[in-house]
Amino acid sequence: MASADRATESEESLVSLYRPSTILPIARHRDALLYLVENYPVTIVVGQTGSGKTTQLPQYLHQARWTEEGKIIACTQPRRVAATTVATRVAEEMGVRLGEEVGYSIRFEDMTSPRTRIKYMTDGMLLREALVDPLLSRYSVVMIDEAHERSLSTDVLLGILKKIRRRRKDLRIVVSSATLQAEEFARFFGDEGESGEEERGGNRDEGDGDGGRKELAKIISLEGRCYPVDVLYLEEPAENYLEKAMQTVFDIHLKARSMNMHFPDKPSNVQALTSTLNKYRRVKGTFWREEIETAISTIMERAGDLHPRAPQILPLPLYAGLPSDEQLAVFDPAPENHRKVIVSTNIAEASVTIENIVFVIDCGFVKLRAFDPRTGIEALSVVPVSRASATQRAGRAGRTRTGKCFRLYTQRAFNDVMTEMGVPEIQRSNLAPVLLQLKALGIDNVVRFDFITPPPSELMARALELLFSLGALDDYARLTKPLGLRMAEMPVDPMTAKILLNSVNFQCTDQILSIAAMTSVQNVFITHEGSKKPAESAKRKFAVEEGDHLTLLNVYQAFAPKFNKPNAAKWCKDHYLNFRALSRAVSVCQQLRRYLDKFNLRVSSEGGGGTPTGEGIRRCLATGYFAHAARMQPDGSFRSVNGMQLWAHPSSVMFNRKADWVVFHEVVETGKKTFIRDVTVIEKDWLLEYAPGFYQLRK
Template structure:
């Protein structure tokens, strides 16, 4: 413990302890900029606990892994069990007690707490960490906290980050004091490529192998965009270095114990960590001397015209590039290899990553704000106001879902939907399942959609994995594939590790899914829903499809030709993802998400439906007079006309029967 204390006292932030406590005591808001390695995330909340026994602190993080790993570290430093004095709260996972005084949590979880407690009265101080990432939840929290500060004179707010844009944050919070804390950094030599790289994964692997060949020591951190790229790179680096390096992946869907493994020290071997942008600022990994930056990350984008929100691989900003390079200079002078040209950095990369709120659907945000009691969205104090069209689309979609009435007021259905920490479409599908008596099945499907992908596809055994996955494919659609996996996993849970290995499935994700299902189920029971379960047969399958359609009726497509579909109403050309098990002759489908690549927009997780079901699901949305001319419109108009003729014939028949009597 004394060694740990000595380590803490060497942190740059420790020298500012007294000043930080004094500034927070005397000011409602404090801005803190702290370079990577300054110790701000772990130490400042601990300093503030010393303000008194009544101090209760929430410290938000943009990512689950950060909230959990920092809480573990701080509980260790304070010599207490995790969940006692120090705890954490992330979606579908919480470790706190009534004694918890310092809670690390995702920004989204604190926002959800504001639904039940509009003024967040259980906290005396709220710390918004990594504010520069400008997630939707952090931006909303800043605006909500400005309102709370006017009502609660005793509340204190600390906004901190590694690269806080002082000017914009200071202006937003009316010029509060700002404290800058230096980090423990060394010079970093930045190297660019001479020409653009066609295959950045291949170039990154070659760069890592070159570093291993040319230098004797120093760990390497490689930035890539996602799980598949990372796992492929790790396998190829392991094979090429033949055990001479310890290679670790790092991404948010990784099991917690594997995430923690990157922080360990290797004896006699160089460590190579291949990570997403999670390693830019949220986590500090000791020993890194070399950084390999591919120049890309996955970012959320939203098109309000087509209502399509997708994750796309995009160039990073100059600020992100600087953060990545800075990771190489923590323990000694380092080197950053940028796999793009100096001209690309200067001319093609944006200075800062645009705030997430400017490139996201606002459906969930609007629903949460309504629940918090904020009705005047036009005058809401956004730090970066979203486009009016995006806001109008969110209000329109929530109205179609029945969450808002025609005047924009929250309905009883909307209140029930907001209780689920899920997208509004998924919440609506779950609530609709009660009427169809298929709640257990729809909650199971929702639980799979709320966790990372359960499918594991190792680069060197891709064909074997795909064959194993096809064995679960359901003729009824991809949503029903989840039900098949769920059923078989429960039957084989006692030998789960072996069963998952054989079927190329992630046991961690399956256990996570079951935990999520339990928590969604408890919300359903609280809402007096009946948790019914039916065998999958000709009677129950259409009911499950109809319940899903009640939530996802805005995500329907009609076939144009084999594997090529067109979204209904907006006529967006989309392609069935190769991993989908949907029958290729399926004419109408409901889908969960669209995924972009460089050439196409792919439908992922789809199920066949009957077009006859669409006309009654949301009359406002399926107002055919507003549809573009298309095959889908002509078919739906034909269905509507036949239905009208049938209803008229039935009325005439009934009238004739009464006259005969």
């Protein structure tokens, strides 16, 4: 991993445009890898980006005949885009058509065929397959890639795989990890409490651990490929990180050759810039959209002072909410005599890789979604990044050549304040969806489930309580049938699943389908450059007094007939709506409808939903979202059932509007206030009617 302590020798002379797979670092380890997979149930592969593990290892296994007798090699990824791009690349390397021997499977896209032997997929997708095939019997090898990211689905998969392995001695598990966590994975799989002689003693009882114990998991390290990165710290903490970041941008730009001025704790060791200008970006965590845009315009303004013939700066924003064509702009080569400066959220930390980054400015913070068991609500909060995360950010500067990373914090903060590793998602998430899924997989005793990092018991208790109140679990915490089982099968969170399944009783299936789809996509409403007023008035045309859910339904109903028509995108633009988000909502809606069809729930949209105030729809919402209820206070804020003070988000139609009781979709915490988004007016009596147990529990 690139860091300040790394030796400074450079591999620049080895740079080549095309690297045939035979000379990737992994090629030298081919035999060792195959030996381990052959002889050990679990192989932990430690290797950095660029080592070739993701693309090569499945091919080696295929060549070594792990795909005989119709078996498949699975390789999971935490992100869709990784699954598709890697599959495309491997199909090319193998000279086959994508979807035949090599394919991928992600939500809405199954690019596989009966001939597929190597299958890249999202981790969530494999988890879903386990619901249908609990032993994952189609697969001979399951490779969990990027396991060190510890995504929710990856953690659940690891626990399930460990369980499956006891029943399937032929299964091989490969876990790819960063150095820091390799031992933890090995310990997890190694600590079986049962005999390790799975090759010979497949029929031995569990828990028989005497004698003949064999190591179950082996670690193998592949040399990575990256250049040294010089890491520099501030001497004093920055008062204003945004300002400091912009100063640093100009320091780098103007003084790249003697840039030790603001970072005196390190000798200059300056990278001589070649005639082509190098790009750099800052990886950030605490800025939001407006801050990024502020930084962009400020940099642009200050860049006006540069000598016209001096090298210029081209600042570019990058965040998930940006329209995709603007996102893609960061990949365009800079015009001649320009240096690209990419100001981004942490979308660039793991999801997007921009080549030719030589400088990274790391502000040292990250915004995380965390579930508060006390309030039962998920919210965002700002925390210092972990050292592992900071190392990852710094490493982004060393992809093409030796680079520099400017950390906008002190070395002391790095050593004393930051933790070694971030808290895994499973320890800070709403576990209701996870536990529901485990129950559906037949794992009844979820409290004793073998999590690699067990979640806090408060999170477990909260999740069980919610699932019980939703009717997914019975008095003995067993999955109810059909309700709980159906809820687990649907690809939405339990509260949404509940309103979908319940919509039949309120004769508003169509409407709830549309609402569920709309709340699952983000950024429905957009504003064009400098066009706040018209966007607001466009939105008012869809607005419904009773709240955001019905407003979203109006938007969906207006859009749906235009979907797939040639002028749909233009219609969206004219109405200040996000075409891509709405198109995705249509896909989600269709998928959810197929589930209801499968359950033989007659899709009907007559009756309650059709009334002017949408009472049936709002009642139905209350049957799932009762845990997200709040009451308006005299000062205009809301008070949640747990006593939290909440404010209607400015984007809500309930913003500055009078109401009594409401339910809401989600909570967003910013610096000063906690906001609720997607808010709908309900009656207090409905809460007592549909969730009497829940409201008795907390009085």
